[in-house]
Amino acid sequence: xTELIIHNHSLHGTVKVMCDLITERIKANRRPVxxxxxxLRYELIACLLGSQVRVESxxxxxxxxxxxxxxxxxxxxxxxxxxxxxVGAVLADQNTSRSQRSxxxxxxxxxxxxxxxxxxxxxxxxxxxxxxxxHIKEIRASLVRDMPGIxxxxxxxxxxxxxxxxxxxxxxxxxxAFLQRLGVLPEDGVALSTLKRYEQTExxxxxYAAECGHPVGFIDWAIWITMRAAKELRV
Numbered sequence: 268x269t270e271l272i273i274h275n276h277s278l279h280g281t282v283k284v285m286c287d288l289i290t291e292r293i294k295a296n297r298r299p300v301x302x303x304x305x306x307l308r309y310e311l312i313a314c315l316l317g318s319q320v321r322v323e324s325x326x327x328x329x330x331x332x333x334x335x336x337x338x339x340x341x342x343x344x345x346x347x348x349x350x351x352x353x354v355g356a357v358l359a360d361q362n363t364s365r366s367q368r369s370x371x372x373x374x375x376x377x378x379x380x381x382x383x384x385x386x387x388x389x390x391x392x393x394x395x396x397x398x399x400x401x402h403i404k405e406i407r408a409s410l411v412r413d414m415p416g417i418x419x420x421x422x423x424x425x426x427x428x429x430x431x432x433x434x435x436x437x438x439x440x441x442x443x444a445f446l447q448r449l450g451v452l453p454e455d456g457v458a459l460s461t462l463k464r465y466e467q468t469e470x471x472x473x474x475y476a477a478e479c480g481h482p483v484g485f486i487d488w489a490i491w492i493t494m495r496a497a498k499e500l501r502v
Contacts, residue, residue: 278493278502279449286481286489293433293485300399301429305340307393310428311414312338314421315380320372328371331357343385351382380416387413403432404466411462419465433484436472438465441494442487446471 301307312332317325332338335357342350355378358371371377396413397406403426410422417425423435436442438459446452451471459465469483476486496502 278445278497281493282445282486282489283479285492286479286485289485289488290481298430300431302394304392304394307397307429308343308388309338311384311393311417311425312381314425314428315384315414315416316371316377317424318416318418318421324371328358328377331360343388346389350385351378354378354381377416383415387415397429397431403435406431407435408462419459419462427484433482434473436469436476436483436487437491438468438472438487439491441491442472443468445490445494446475449475451475 301310313325313329316328320328332354335353336342337350337354337357355374358374358377360371396409407419407422407426410417410425411419414422420437420439423437426432426435427437443452443457446468447454447456451474452468457464457468459468472487473483476483479486481489
């Protein structure tokens with residue numbers, strides 16, 4: 268593996284310190300891999316709803332779907348034609364104040380994707396799509412291929428959240444901006460529109476993580492925290 272040439276940057280040291288703290292926390296609180304289909308489905312839906320929206324909005328939308336009994340095993344095993352319409356109506360709910368930042372941006376698109384996901388999971392549940400002995404990147408590729416609305420970033424987040432692997436990267440805007448500031452990605456950005464391009468950038472993130480002595484799944488978490496703080500402080 269070619270060694271990266273890291274341009275000196277103050278945030279580099281902050282990320283390394285933060286990653287040490289994250290490593291200690293994860294080792295102290297290591298949880299078993301999620302295996303129940305209901306729990307797996309909940310995590311996957313949460314990752315889908317969190318795409319391109321604020322976390323507060325995604326969490327509020329998830330709560331509304333749960334309160335409307337649209338995420339239960341019974342509802343996801345049904346074959347009714349009203350599911351998409353009901354999900355869309357719940358996601359478009361305008362009763363919550365905008366000041367709470369919970370208005371959801373894509374109610375129709377997400378409703379359609381969740382309806383398609385329900386059909387796919389009726390044919391083959393998530394527990395059968397996540398073989399313990401499978402290669403993590405192959406599992407991620409299958410999720411991207413088979414799960415509507417799930418791209419590489421969402422699939423990586425899902426696999427991380429259920430405890431399957433810390434060896435894949437969640438390449439969000441904060442991580443990409445950090446790698447640009449280090450000088451290891453072009454300043455005009457990178458396109459992650461395909462899994463192949465995502466994996467090419469993931470190699471760079473993994474190289475940086477290796478040089479820091481941590482899994483890429485720890486480093487990108489540390490970068491996310493650091494860059495969020497840097498944005499608030501205008502560093």
